[in-house]
Amino acid sequence: MSDMFTLYSAAGSGGVAVEAALTILDLPYRVVEMGTWFDPEAAEAIAAVNPMRQVPALVLPDGTLMTESAAILIWLAETYPAGRLGAAPGDPGRPAFLRWMTFVSAAVYSLFWIRDKPERLVDGEAAAAQINARTKARIAECWSVLDAGLTPGAYLLGDELSVLDLYVAVISRWAEKGRSRFYRAAPKLADGIRRVDADPRLAALWAERFPFTPGWEGV
Structure with a gap:
């Protein structure tokens, strides 16, 4: 094997x-x-x-x-x-870890399936534009809920990197104007996510798989 x-x-x-x-x-x-x-x-x-x-x-x-x-x-x-990438069973931090991992998946990630191709659900440019705008607003609202629900340390769940940080670091980059709206919706989380961007263990991965091209964060 x-x-x-x-x-x-x-x-x-x-x-x-x-x-x-x-x-x-x-x-x-x-x-x-x-x-x-x-x-x-x-x-x-x-x-x-x-x-x-x-x-x-x-x-x-x-x-x-x-x-x-x-x-x-x-x-x-x-x-x-x-x-040490997540709270283990029995750890007091386990409920929050599971809660927010599931929240990001269900409430945020899933909306990009709709936002990216509204024609999957509706016909016509007007309807597609409306779906696009409303899903963007909902994503920002969900980031705000995450921001309000966490008391971050160096990272989102405290002072240790977790898979939640990796998850949010990737998903928050999918907005059409980079992370700018994420930073406005979730200001408490910005430093931790930028710390993930700068992690030297991930430098080669980011460069190859999701490069930080000029202006990528948006304005």
Whole structure:
């Protein structure tokens, strides 16, 4: 049995948060590039792995398949506790850890499926524009809820990096104007997320998989 993880992912996608966790944990993995949201062939190809035709999908060394980014990140944090990337079962911080990981997945991440392609749900340019505007507003509102619900230290859940930080660091970059709206909606969280951006262990990963191009944060 190989000790290698296989991750179906794409540059700039939610899979990059999983890549970041695997990197921090120093686990061996290979990436199968699948830009499913812009490449119909990739979407069909990954259907054999994930019927939702989405990334990320993680194949464990024993062949077990995992999908859903939050589930993968929680599992990695729990399975490799020496990495200290999440509150373990029995830890007083566990309820908050699970609450906010699930919140980001359900309340924020899921809205990008709608925002990016409103035509999945509605017809016509006017309806699409309305959906786009309202999902952007809802995403900002959810970031504000996260901001209000946390008392961050160096990172979102305290003074230790967690997979929640990696998750938010990636998802908060998907706005059309960079992170500017995230910073306005969640000002308490900005320093911690910038700390993730600057983590030297992730420098090569960010450069390859989600580069910080000039002006990326927005205005």
